[in-house]
Amino acid sequence: MAAKLNLSGPSDSDQSSLNDQSVSSRSINRSLRVAEKQRRKNEAGDPFVLALKYFSDVEAGTPVLGNDDLERNLVLVEKVAYSKGLSPEAISIMLEFAMSLRMGTILCPRVLKCLIPATVVPQEAVVRAVVWLGVGKIPFGTQVLFIKWVLTMFDMIDAKDHLRAIYGFIFSFVTEENLVCMLMMRVFRVRKLLELQSKLGRQPFLLHLLSLYKVFCPELVTLSIPSRMKSGFRNHNSPWKSVLIGVQKRNGSQVASSIGLAFTIKDKTNTRKRKHCHLELPALSSVVNKQAQTELSSSRKVVPLVQLHSFAQLLENMHHIELPAQMGSLLGSSLALQYLDCVQDESALLRLNFWLGYALHEEFLFCGDGGASQNSEEALQFLNKLLSTQHFLQEGFSSSEAFLYKFLSVWDGSLLRPQILGLLSNIPVVPSSQIRQLLFEPLMQLFFTSSMFFKCGLMEFSHLLPATCLCPENMTLSGFKDSVMELVNFVGRLASVGLQLEGCHSLLLSFILDFYETVCDTFLKYGLPLVVMPPAGVFYPTLFAADPVSVDRLAYIMYRYKVNLTSAKNQEKVTEQAFHISRQTFREFNHYVVVMVNCLWNSKMFQPGMDVQLGEELLLKSNVPEYWTSFDLIHHPAFLSYAVDFHQRHSKPWSWYLEYLFTQGYDGLKQFVQSNISRQLTAGDGQDNSLSTQQR
DSSP: OHHHHHHTSOOHHHHHHHHHHHHHHHHHHHHHHHHHHHHHHHHHHOHHHHHHHHHHHOOTTOOOTTOHHHHHHHHHHHHHHHHTOBOHHHHHHHHHHHHHTTTOSSSHHHHHHTOOBSSOBOHHHHHHHHHHHTTSOSOHHHHHHHHHHHHHTGGGBSOOHHHHHTHHHHHHSOOOHHHHHHOOOOOSOOHHHHHHHHHHOSOHHHHHHHHHHHHHOGGGOOSOOOTTOOOOOOOOOHHHHHHHHHHHHHTTOOOOHHHHHHSOOOOTTTGGGOOOGGGSOOOOOOOSOOGGGHHHHHHSOOEEGGGOOSHHHHHHTGGGEEOOSSGGGGGGOHHHHHHHHHHOOHHHHHHHHHHHHHHHHHHHTSOTTOSGGGTOHHHHHHHHHHHHHHHHHTSOOHHHHHHHHHHTTTOOSOTTHHHHHHHHTTSOOOOHHHHIIIIIHHHHHHHHHSOHHHHHHHHHHHTTHHHHOOOOTTSOHHHHHHHHHHHHHHHHHHHHHHHHHTTSOHHHHHHHHHHHHHHTTTTTTTOOOOOOOOOHHHHHHHHTOSSHHHHHHHHHHHHHHHHHHHHHHHHHHHOSSSOOOOHHHHHHHHHHHHHHHHHHTSOOTTOTTOSSOOOHHHHHHTTOTTGGGTTSTTTOTTTHHHHHHHHHHOOSOGGGHHHHHHHTTOHHHHHHHHHHEEEOOOSSSSOOOOEEEOOO
């Protein structure tokens, strides 16, 4: 009975609860109606809302000239757009008004220029605007301006599925060659461009645009495009970019990450706090957008590089590799570097050079605070990775070469010195007509104004050049020889002055001798048809050095010069293709050998005809007995301690002293003596130092 009573109707407490809910619901609805009424009232009195209503309702054919309402409303929209940005609804209204040409063509560019979104751009508004392009009444300049606006705001469009579906339609109405070259869109249909290429030939503006397509979708552009081609397009979107970023900052939000990456406006007040985002190597990943490969995948197999984990897999799929979305990621993958080394893909090198050049310029040249000038760990790791990559490929990148030529003019000589000098050692040979301006002048200023340690570092970098020099394809062998000879002579001049400035410091002299140990073997060891002798400013400080190691190394260098010259002379006799050695080179070599033999063995120092001469009166005032023997192997400051040790410990005659020196590890001196000196001992104790020299 109780159940039946409960089912027959609600109790008093339930009825009270229902009444309370009904009252609450009516109260909420009343509040919403009041709020909506107030909002409409406010909007009705808002001048900006009234301005949007004007452009939404204005009839076609309304005159422009003398229309004060039009000017007042348009100025109000521009003011809001440039200060706060336009809402999605406002963007839709103003874009529809501009592209429909309801008040003619004169206002369309002005309206397009003030379409600055506060948040996002509605996709449907862009699609409707594209439809208006097909009407055929919009002027050519306005079409170009609209496309540029779409490109600038592309990453702020709220969705892109419908927009991608009409890419073909966009290209269907593009018939003007100039308009084709102005469109910088990342689209996947290049047939129209290829048709224009076949009709107009290899025009620079078409090659520049095709090169951009090849960067993003290299498999769709089969043309061979030079990898060192300069950019042919200027960036016309700066007004939108700067205003857009200003609006975003005032609204307390940030521009979309993709826009921030592509359109960075440097803020001088905030550059010191920024992270070196360009120096971070991106992760190896597949391309982001796969739509371009729908038809391609059906015809041939495409394997993303990120899916390969061994060299065997790389060889198996060598001709089916899909390059990653971010080419900078290749620097962090050994398999990717092996692919670049094996395939020599021009499109891959073009993309990688573009990314690398952008990163280097942004972080080291274009930043107000010097970018990476704080010797950051990111910059150090980045340059070390770049160096290891270039060493693996055994060649430098054209983008790093171009960067170095600019960076040398602003470099202080200390910032990341080992890395910068290492990059310099990988640059190709510069034509002799340009090498002075690009390399010699900035390096000379740095050399003479920097510390001895920088001088040593520069000499260390210099000794690698002849070993890494390869004749470029665009340079003749004669021009290549001239450039290398200019470079070797330039380093010789720096070395001569550097030794004077640093008081013939033994550390600097050691690095200079490293350089000439490489130079003396350029013909036999490196196949470079060139023999360049060291200048007197290097030869004599080394010959008179106080340490025996330097003298021994000079002897070895002169021995290797003789071996190279002899081999080149023999080849010159048996073949017509061997290079000709100038008589001046032989005269310099023979003169140096005579000086060394007279100084070290014949005890004829300061004799007439020598390069080093002192007046007889001055020599006598020195009170040095037998001054002409001051630099022979017995009295030379570098070997005097060995002579004293030999005299005190050994009872053998002085004719054995040379053998004693050879046992001390001076192999360079031994090779020089054996190849240039014929010892003739006289009767007696064997102390006669007369000998004959043979210069070949």
